[in-house]
Amino acid sequence: xxxxxxxxxxLDGVNGRAKAAAMDLLVRYGxxxxxxxxxxxNNVAGAFNASTPSVRHIVDKGFDAxxxxxxxxxxxxxxxxxxxxxxxxxxxxxxxDNWKIQGVDESLITMQRESxxxxxxxxxxxxxxxxxxxxxxxxxxxxxxxxxESSAVIYCNSxxxxxxxxxxxxxxxxAGLTGRIPYWGYHLPENRFGTHQIELDxxxxxxxxxxxLGYFIGEMVEENRPVINNVLHHPNMxxxxxxxxxAASSGGVEMFHIxxxxxxxxxxxxxxxxxxxxxxxxxxxxxxxxxxxxxxSATDRKVDFIMLGCPHNSIxxxxxxxxxxxxxxxxxxxxxxxxxPRAIKQVAERNGYLKxxxxxxxVVMSDTCPAISRRLPxxxxxxxxxxxxxxxxxxxxxxxxxxxxxxxxxxEAAITGSWQGGMS
Amino acid sequence: xxxxTATPIIxxxxxxxxxxxxxxxxxxxxxxxxxxxxxxxxxxxxxxxxELVGQSFAGKILLFPGAKGSSGWSAFFHMTxxxxxxxxxxxxxxxxxxxxxxxxxxxVPAMTxxxxxxxxLIESGDRVExxxxxxxxxxxxxxxxPG
Numbered sequence: 005x006x007x008x009x010x011x012x013x014x015l016d017g018v019n020g021r022a023k024a025a026a027m028d029l030l031v032r033y034g035x036x037x038x039x040x041x042x043x044x045x046n047n048v049a050g051a052f053n054a055s056t057p058s059v060r061h062i063v064d065k066g067f068d069a070x071x072x073x074x075x076x077x078x079x080x081x082x083x084x085x086x087x088x089x090x091x092x093x094x095x096x097x098x099x100x101d102n103w104k105i106q107g108v109d110e111s112l113i114t115m116q117r118e119s120x121x122x123x124x125x126x127x128x129x130x131x132x133x134x135x136x137x138x139x140x141x142x143x144x145x146x147x148x149x150x151x152x153e154s155s156a157v158i159y160c161n162s163x164x165x166x167x168x169x170x171x172x173x174x175x176x177x178x179a180g181l182t183g184r185i186p187y188w189g190y191h192l193p194e195n196r197f198g199t200h201q202i203e204l205d206x207x208x209x210x211x212x213x214x215x216x217l218g219y220f221i222g223e224m225v226e227e228n229r230p231v232i233n234n235v236l237h238h239p240n241m242x243x244x245x246x247x248x249x250x251a252a253s254s255g256g257v258e259m260f261h262i263x264x265x266x267x268x269x270x271x272x273x274x275x276x277x278x279x280x281x282x283x284x285x286x287x288x289x290x291x292x293x294x295x296x297x298x299x300x301s302a303t304d305r306k307v308d309f310i311m312l313g314c315p316h317n318s319i320x321x322x323x324x325x326x327x328x329x330x331x332x333x334x335x336x337x338x339x340x341x342x343x344x345p346r347a348i349k350q351v352a353e354r355n356g357y358l359k360x361x362x363x364x365x366x367v368v369m370s371d372t373c374p375a376i377s378r379r380l381p382x383x384x385x386x387x388x389x390x391x392x393x394x395x396x397x398x399x400x401x402x403x404x405x406x407x408x409x410x411x412x413x414x415x416e417a418a419i420t421g422s423w424q425g426g427m428s
Numbered sequence: 429x430x431x432x433t434a435t436p437i438i439x440x441x442x443x444x445x446x447x448x449x450x451x452x453x454x455x456x457x458x459x460x461x462x463x464x465x466x467x468x469x470x471x472x473x474x475x476x477x478x479e480l481v482g483q484s485f486a487g488k489i490l491l492f493p494g495a496k497g498s499s500g501w502s503a504f505f506h507m508t509x510x511x512x513x514x515x516x517x518x519x520x521x522x523x524x525x526x527x528x529x530x531x532x533x534x535x536v537p538a539m540t541x542x543x544x545x546x547x548x549l550i551e552s553g554d555r556v557e558x559x560x561x562x563x564x565x566x567x568x569x570x571x572x573x574p575g
Contacts, residue, residue, distance in 0.1 A: 036528035152499035169525035172502030
C-alpha cells in the first residue's frame with residue numbers, strides 16, 4: 005500500500021506509539037482488502053465504551069489497555085492521546101439513568117462512567133446512539149467517513165450520499181487517532197452505482213412495510229446495491245432508517261438508491277450509472293406476506309416484553325407512542341421499553357411525552373438497546389417489536405420468541421399482554 | 429476414525445492474513461453474522477435461520493462466502509481469539525471491510541480469490557491444510573469407510 009510521508013512517519017512512531025499501532029492496523033487491514041492507499045477522514049463513529057462484563061478483565065489493566073486491545077488490535081498497551089479528528093461514540097451497553105431497570109450491577113455502571121470520562125477527555129463525543137444522524141452528526145454529500153453501525157452506514161451512504169464502509173471497533177479506533185481509513189469500497193465513486201433492481205408492485209407506505217421491504221431486499225441482494233423503483237409514497241427519515249436497518253440485517257446491504265429520493269440518484273439511469281441490473285426482483289403482496297411471516301419467530305401469544313426504538317426513535321416516533329399510551333396502562337405481566345437518543349429524550353421530557361409514557365408504566369431508555377446490552381427484563385420468554393432488525397437479532401441473542409408488527413400492534417400488545425397483530 | 433485421501437487437491441488463492449493452519453473443514457454457503465450471529469465465548473453459530481445453527485467453528489477451517497450483518501463482526505471474531513475459540517483459518521469468497529478487518533484481528537491464516545471454486549471441492553469433515561504464505565490450500569477428502 006502507498007503511504008504518504010506523514011503516514012510513514014506515523015507508522016514509524018514519530019508521533020507516538022498509539023499512532024504507530026493505529027497505522028500498523030490500518031496497513032494490515034488495507035492490505036487485506038487490497039486498498040492502494042488511505043484516505044483522509046474527519047468523521048469517525050465507533051464503539052469505544054467499556055460497558056460489558058466481558059471486558060472487565062481488560063479494564064483492570066486500565067482504559068489504555070482497553071483501547072489498545074479492542075480499538076487498535078495492539079498487543080502492546082499504548083498511551084492513548086486526544087483524538088486527531090472528530091470522533092463519536094455510537095450505542096453503548098448501559099443506560100446511564102435506567103441501569104437498575106436493566107438489571108446492571110453497580111460496578112458495571114461505574115465502569116462505564118469511568119470509561120466515558122476517559123474517552124471524553126480524549127474528545128470522543130458521547131452521542132451514545134446507533135443514529136448519530138438524528139443528534140447532530142449529519143455528514144454532507146461526498147464526505148469521507150469511518151463509521152460503524154450497519155444501520156447508520158447504509159443511511160450515511162444512501163440517504164446522505166456521504167462515503168463510508170462498514171468499519172469495525174478496531175478500524176474506527178485507528179481512524180480517530182490518525183484521520184485515515186483505507187481508500188476502498190464505498191469511498192470510490194465507481195463502487196457506488198446500483199447492481200440490482202427492485203420493482204415495487206405493492207405501494208409501500210407505512211413504517212412496517214418499509215421494514216418488511218428492507219428485510220426482503222437484504223435476503224435477495226445480500227451485500228449488493230439495490231435500486232428501488234416505482235416508489236409511490238415519498239418516504240421520510242424514519243421509514244428510510246427502518247428500511248436500511250432491515251436490509252443491513254437480513255443481508256449485508258451498505259448502500260441503496262431510490263431514484264428521485266436518495267442523494268446520488270435523480271433517475272434510474274443515474275442510480276445504475278455504467279452498470280446493467282444483474283437481476284430484477286419484484287416486491288408485491290405475496291413477497292410482503294412471506295417476509296412478514298419470516299419475521300415471526302413466536303407461537304405463544306402471551307407477550308412479556310415490547311421493544312420499540314430500533315434504530316433509536318426520533319421525536320415523532322416517541323410522540324406517537326405517547327399518543328397511543330395516553331390514559332392507558334400497560335398489562336401487569338408486560339414491560340414496554342422505548343429507546344431514543346438521550347438528546348431526543350430531553351425534548352420528549354420537555355414536551356410531556358416522557359411523563360405520558362411513564363404514567364402508562366413504560367420506560368424510555370437511552371444509550372443502549374436490549375440486543376446490544378443483551379439485557380431484557382427478567383424471565384422474558386416472548387417479545388414483540390416494530391423493528392425488523394430487532395426481530396432478526398433479539399430472538400437469537402436472548403433465546404426468546406419474537407413477534408414483529410406495527411408500532412400500534414406492539415403498543416396494543418403491551419396494554420393487553422397478548423399479541424393480536426397482523427397485516428392486511 | 430475418518431480416513432482421508434492420500435493425495436491432496438490443491439487450490440491457489442490470495443493471502444489475506446499470512447500463516448499456516450490445518451484442521452477439519454466446516455463449510456457453509458451462507459454468509460455469517462458476527463454480532464448477533466455467533467456466540468463469541470463458545471465459538472458457535474447462533475443465528476436462528478442459519479444452516480450451521482448450533483455448530484462450533486472453534487479450531488476448524490471455516491469456509492464460507494463472507495461476512496454479513498452488524499459492524500460488530502470484527503469485534504466478535506476478535507473476542508473469539510481472546511477466548512481461544514476462533515476458527516483455525518478462514519477461507520472466503522466475497523471480500524468486504526467486515527470480512528477483511530475480522531480476519532485481520534482474528535489473526536488466523538485467511539485466504540480469498542481462489543483459482544477454483546472451493547465450495548465445489550471442500551466439504552465439512554475434509555482435512556484441509558491452509559498455507560496462506562504460499563497462497564495454497566491442500567484438501568484431503570474424507571473417505572467413507574465401507575460397512
